[in-house]
Amino acid sequence: MDISVIIVNYNTLNLTKTAIDSIFEFSPKNLKLEIFVVDNASSDGSKEYFKNDNRITYIYSEDNLGFGKANNIAIERSQAKYIFLLNSDAYLIEDVLTSFYDFMENPENKNVACCGANIIDGKGDRAVIGGNLPTVIESISRVGFAVFFLSYYKRHLASGIKHFPDKGDLYEIGCVTGANMFLRRSVLKETGAFDPDFFLYYEETEMSFRFKKHGYKSYILANHTIVHLEGSSSKKPTINEKVERFFSQGRYLYFEKSYGRNSARFITSLFVIQSVLFGLFKFKKDHFTRAKIIFNTLR
Secondary structure, eight states: OOEEEEEEESSOHHHHHHHHHHHHHTOOSSSOEEEEEEEESOOSSHHHHHTTOTTSEEEEESSOOOHHHHHHHHHHHOOOSEEEEEOTTEEESSOHHHHHHHHHHSGGGTTEEEEEEEEEOTTSOBOEEEEOOOOHHHHHHHHHHHHHOHHHHHTTOSTTEEEOOSSOSOEEESEEOTTEEEEEHHHHHHHOSOOTTOOSSSHHHHHHHHHHHTTOEEEEEEEEEEEETTOOOOOOSSOOHHHHHHHHHHHHHHHHHHHOHHHHHHHHHHHHHHHHHHHHHHOOHHHHHHHHHHHTTOO
16 A cells, blocks of 8 residues: 545534545545544544545544544554645645655655645645744743843734745745645654644654654645645634633643753743733733633643
8 A cells, every 4th residue: 555545524514525535536646645634633524524435435433532542543544655634624736646656755755754745725825834843942932032022022923824935836834734644654653643742733743753853854845736725824703712722732732741840830831921912902801811711731
């Protein structure tokens, strides 16, 4: 088997249908492909539908395992040389898999652990392709910059987020977004796949940190594109407290596992202070809510 495609589904029946259909529409002509759908205890009819789809291997979990653990289940069952992770709310608009495969097969790229494509949202606008690997120093500078230049920082609120470049066909990046990660199985065996302690957010960042630690790189093939419906980096008018909690927990875990507990606590405390200052200067309750959520991730 050449490529195992893995999609994690959680109450996204129609979106997952679209993702699967797009894979078959733009499937590689000369490569062997298998598709896994891991279902995180969906209750929207997904189980009844996908268990009868003989095009895929359907794995149902009685519990919502989160993104990383669900992917790990399929990664362990798959036998392909490469693994392609595709979000359930993403879909192909061209045969990117052949390009990914050829890129990774090139002997000059044997030190590449992961690659991905450019991403646009449902409106055709540029969306998040991934980002850098956050460091302690960078986070300190970001928070300090925000304190003195609030209006500028507001436009760059998401740490390390990158959109696809205007020129060139290859772009090295710290971490490819989990919406479309084309992974080398041999590297996963060496470094490990997703850390099961993560539920949602920063799991691909932490895994990519391990890639880099072992001397591997990640790239964006900038002349190829997929659609990610939730890929837009536009800031929502109000915060989603559940999402904010998962994001803060993921960020804390990333720093704890990559740089140690003291660094994680220090960085988290700085983000609490930053949110409080935003609230004071901007007079918005959401910032104080965010500060409380971030504070609760400290341990």
